[in-house]
Amino acid sequence: MKRIITDIFYKLFIYSIVPVIFLLIIFGVLMRNHVYQNINEIAHRQIEMINNELQDEIEFFDRRIVQRIDHSIHRYGSIQDDLKYFIYRVKELYDIYIVDKNGNIIDGESKFYRVERGKPLNIDNHRYQVDNMEVLIRFDKDLANGNRIVFRLSVKKILDEFCYSDNDLEYFIVDSMGNVVYDSNPSIYIKKVNLKGLGFLESGGKNVSGYFPFPTETGLLERHYVSIIKDLNDELIYGIKVNSELLGKETRKIYIQTAMMFVVYLLILYLIAKYLSKYLSNPIVALKRFSEEASKSDILNFNEKDFPDNELRVLAKNIYESFLKVKRLKDELFITLMSIGDGVIVTDNTGNIEMMNKVAEAITGYNNDESVGKPLVEVFRINNEITGEPVENPVEKALREGKIVGLANHTVLTDKNGNRKIISDSAAPIILNGEVKGAILVFRDDTEKEKFKKEMIRKEQIETIGLVAGGIAHDFNNILSAINNYMLVAKMSFGENEKVVEFANNVITLCGTGKFLANKLLVLSKGGEHISLVETDLYSLISETARFVLSGTNIKYDVKKADYYCYGFVDQNLVAQIFHNLLINAKQAMPEGGEIKIYIELDDSFLIFEKPSIKITVEDTGPGIPEDVIDKIFQPFFTTKQHGSGLGLYIVKAIVEKHDGRITVQSTKGKGATFTINLPASDRCTLENVKVDKxxxxxxxxxxxxxxxxxxxxxxxxxxxxxxxxxxxxxxxxxxxxxxxxxxxxxxxxxxxxxxxxxxxxxxxxxxxxxxxxxxxxxxxxxxxxxxxxxxxxxxxxxxxxxxxxxxxxxxxxxxxxxxxxxxx
CATH class of the missing domain: 3.40.50.2300 (Response regulator)
Structure with missing residues (x-):
């Protein structure tokens, strides 16, 4: 409330001070002139009063006292006692002597001298005398008995009597030559200065008044107001000069009056300000305070009684409703920031942390409570992944440049526990009313993403190799097909020649081996993710795979098919991979040699695509699989081998499942293991007997x-x-x-x-x-x-x-x- 009044008062004062000062200056000038006029009148009255008094005293002594003494002598022959008493009473102002014709003192009274009767009167004969710091006027009158009366009148005493007792007025006496005979200011009197040439001595009139330079105690000239009366004979000049202190007093009175007027003016301004604040500013300030609370605080109470029933109440109500809306949006924004999948850190304009969301806590290792108020660089420590050099914090750059800043590639963050994480981020300044208030940093942990990216690059490289491998496999298959076809024709054309038939069979077998290798390339070309189901002679495929894997070993193998054998509907390359992995495992399980039996038949007990399936049984004579691990052999990365990857049987099971088939295993310790695989059969497969090969x-x-x-x-x-x-x-x-x-x-x-x-x-x-x-x-x-x-x-x-x-x-x-x-x- 006081501040409101002060503000209004201050504004009123600022807008009105110039005309007020102007008016006060005019008032001061008028008052000063008025004071000077009064002083002039006072000086004139005083000097006239002094002059009249001197004239009266002179006349009293010159006529009345002399006449009375003469009368007393004529009548009584001597001066009466009462007359002596009177003379004695006035001795404070006079020297009175009665001398004889020879000048010896007969009688008298004096303030200044001891009267010695019978002695000559030794005083100055000049009319104007200075004696013992006194200025005296001498009068000589002859008495009726031949004696003479001499008396001296003290001009100083009369001046002292009629001047201000507080020394506001100073008087002086000057002779016709300009010498100061006496001055009530001791410093001037003692110096005996000469005032000739100051102006008032040369004035032609009897009475003179005005401002004249006057010597001071320091010897510098100071202007004084002087009022003087010249003696009739211009032998002695006495006058009054106004003391500068009196002028100061009067001036101070003007200042006091002016100040009082100014105080009254300020009081009026204050009353006006108070009135305006009560009936105009207070409601507006209350509304302003209400709006500030709405912008700064999360809690705002609205009471209609706090505002007058007018537009201000409506405005306050609108502000309150806007506050509720903003608060709701703020809460939603906070929830969004805390729930967003990226890390978010909000800082002030100095780079100190104000808020972190949960993801930022998880990435940096620091929680929100311990991070608030800390510089961002203490929590968000980033370096170049390749060089290890510190990276400029993006928030500092965003605050400095006032624009969105992103991190360069290969940036890693070191969390609280010292773990390094590949991150990507961007920082944006928070700008309100053209001023940067802070910044918001959004970042994410791209460690897995970078790994995935590298994996994708590797995959693309493999796919590129696969495309090349696929092209090679296609051309290789064409060559094998031509060779295979020519050998089949040769075999049929020269069937009687056993040697030709033998050579043809060897070439056809080699073509089968080549086909297996081509299939390997095709597996590489498609990465094993896509299966192509075609009608396939599983007997030939498995035989060729077994011959390729077990060739040159001391392991015997036998691949047989039932009378009710039928082609499978499978991906040739992936199925070849199944039996390649199974045979490799069996070979590694029997380093000293052994036997593998493979049997292929049609199985109507397990249907695939609502048709009987092809069942393939692979049995070896190895050491078998321990009971405690047999349930884990199809799990990824599980292996009992010293240098195994643990992916062979996992891949086998994955390929079987891609065909909607199944794989099971049975094993007895010391008696080998048996794998049973069911795969889809061709559309032509039925339980009806098909033609045999012959x-x-x-x-x-x-x-x-x-x-x-x-x-x-x-x-x-x-x-x-x-x-x-x-x-x-x-x-x-x-x-x-x-x-x-x-x-x-x-x-x-x-x-x-x-x-x-x-x-x-x-x-x-x-x-x-x-x-x-x-x-x-x-x-x-x-x-x-x-x-x-x-x-x-x-x-x-x-x-x-x-x-x-x-x-x-x-x-x-x-x-x-x-x-x-x-x-x-």
């Missing part, structure tokens, strides 16, 4: 076949293989040529029974392109898709593309016979 070997066909492959040796050798089976063969290099041949035969009435199309052909005119065009020419066309890639979508979903079957490279004669048997002829 019956298939005896089949001959008269179908007309069209083979399309961009590799000459592949299509040429495959054509020879089909011809060895009795088929009529047409060869095409790409899709356009295949379409031309098929259309020409169709127009001649010699429809081609079956078309074999390679997926990958230059310029995109492979199996997909060709089958689409063939369906337009002949909707009933029968086509088989061929590829060295088993992970193609066409190979997996061949029926949806319009194919009746698939044929994988390198080609298997028995598989070709099965396909030809399906269409008849």
């Amino acid at each position: 019956e298939l070997e005896m089949d001959r066909f008269c179908n007309k076949v069209l083979i399309m492959d961009d590799e000459y040796f592949v299509r040429d050798s495959l054509g020879m293989l089909f011809e060895s089976l009795g088929c009529e063969v047409c060869l095409a290099e790409d899709g356009d040529e295949a379409l031309k041949i098929y259309k020409e035969n169709l127009e001649k009435g010699k429809k081609i029974d079956i078309v074999f199309l390679d997926i990958t052909v230059p310029f995109g005119k492979g199996a997909k392109y060709t089958i689409e065009k063939l369906k337009i020419i002949d909707p009933d066309v029968k086509a088989v898709v061929m590829s060295g890639y088993t992970d193609s979508d066409i190979m997996e979903n061949y029926k949806s593309y319009g194919f009746i079957d698939v044929l994988s490279k390198p080609y298997d004669r028995k598989r070709i016979i099965e396909i030809l048997s399906k269409i008849g002829g």
Whole structure:
């Protein structure tokens, strides 16, 4: 309240002080002139009073006293006692002597001298005399009896009598030459200064008044107000000068009056300020205080009675409602900051921490309570990951530059426990009304992200290698297919020559080994994440895998299939990996040698895709698996080997599960282990007995076949293989040529029974392109898709593309016979 009044008073004072000072100056000037006028009048009155008194005294002594003495002498012959008594009473002002004709003292009274009767009167004969610090006027009168009366009148006494007793007025006496005869100021009297040339002595008038320079005690001239009366004969001048102290007193009175007026003015201002504060400012200040509390405090109480029933109450109510809204938003913001997935640290404009959320606590290792008030650099310690050099704190830069700042790459944070974490962050200044109030730092722990990033780079590198490996596998498969086909034709053409048949079988076996290696490359090319289910001869696949793994060891193996054997519907490369890992484990378990038996049969007790599955049993004669670990062997990274990775059997189980199959294990200590695997069977697998190999070997066909492959040796050798089976063969290099041949035969009435199309052909005119065009020419066309890639979508979903079957490279004669048997002829 007092401050409000003071502020209003101060503003009123500032806006009115100049005219008030101007008015007070005018008042002071007028009052000063008035004072000087009064002083002038006082001096005139005093000097006139002194002059009249002197004239009266002179007249009294010069006439009346002399007349009375003469009368007393004439009448009584002597001076009467009463007259003597009177003379005695006035001796404070006079010297009175009665002398004879010779000048000897007859009688008298004196303040200044001892009267010695009969002695001569030895005093100055001049009319104006200075004697014993007194200024005297001498009068000589002859008496009736011949004697003479001499008396002297003290001018100083009269001046003392009629001047102010407090020495406000000073008097002086000057002779006609300008010498100071007497001055009531002792310093001037003692110096006996000469006042000639000061102006008032040379004035022609009898009476003189005004300001004149006057000597002071220090010898400097000071202007005094002087009022003088010159003697009639200009022999003696006496006057009054106004003491500067009197002027000071009067001036101080002016100052006091002016000050009192100023105080009254200030009082009026204060009353006005109080009135304005009560009826105008107080409600506004209360509203201002209310709004400040709303902006600074989290708690605000609104009472309508605190505000008058007018617009201020409405405004206060609006402020209160806005406060509630802001508080709600602030609480939501706080909850958001505390719940956000990134670390958040808020600092003031000096870089000291004000708040940390839970994520920031977890990353830095410091909690909010111990961090608040500390410099950020004590909690957020960052360095370059590569050089180890300290990194400039982004908050300092954001506060300095007033803009968003991000961290450079390779920045690590050292937490409270000394752990190093790769982080990324950014700092933004908090700017209110154009002023930086603080900063907010948002950061995250990218340690796992960086690991993932490196892993992704490694994966991309592997994928790149896989693409190369896939290309190599494709070309390698084409070469193997051509070699395999030529050997099959040679075997059939020179069947009577045992040596040729033996060489052909060896080459075909080597092609199988090469196919296994190509499959390895294909596994690498697709990383094992994607499975391509195709109809696969598991017997041949497992046999080739066993021969490849166990070749050159002292372990015997035997792969058998049941009469009710059927092809599997699996990913060839991944299934090869299954048996590769199982056989490797068995080989390592029997370093001194042993035996492995593998048996393949159709199993209707475990259905996959609502069809009977293929069951493969792998049995070894090793030491077996201990009972305490048999339940852990499929767990990742579990191993009993000194240098094992613990991933072999885990991968086996993962591949089986990808096929919706199952794997189980049984083991007796000292009697080996038996793994049983169920995998999906081909769509053609039923419990009906299928033709055995020897019956298939005896089949001959008269179908007309069209083979399309961009590799000459592949299509040429495959054509020879089909011809060895009795088929009529047409060869095409790409899709356009295949379409031309098929259309020409169709127009001649010699429809081609079956078309074999390679997926990958230059310029995109492979199996997909060709089958689409063939369906337009002949909707009933029968086509088989061929590829060295088993992970193609066409190979997996061949029926949806319009194919009746698939044929994988390198080609298997028995598989070709099965396909030809399906269409008849």
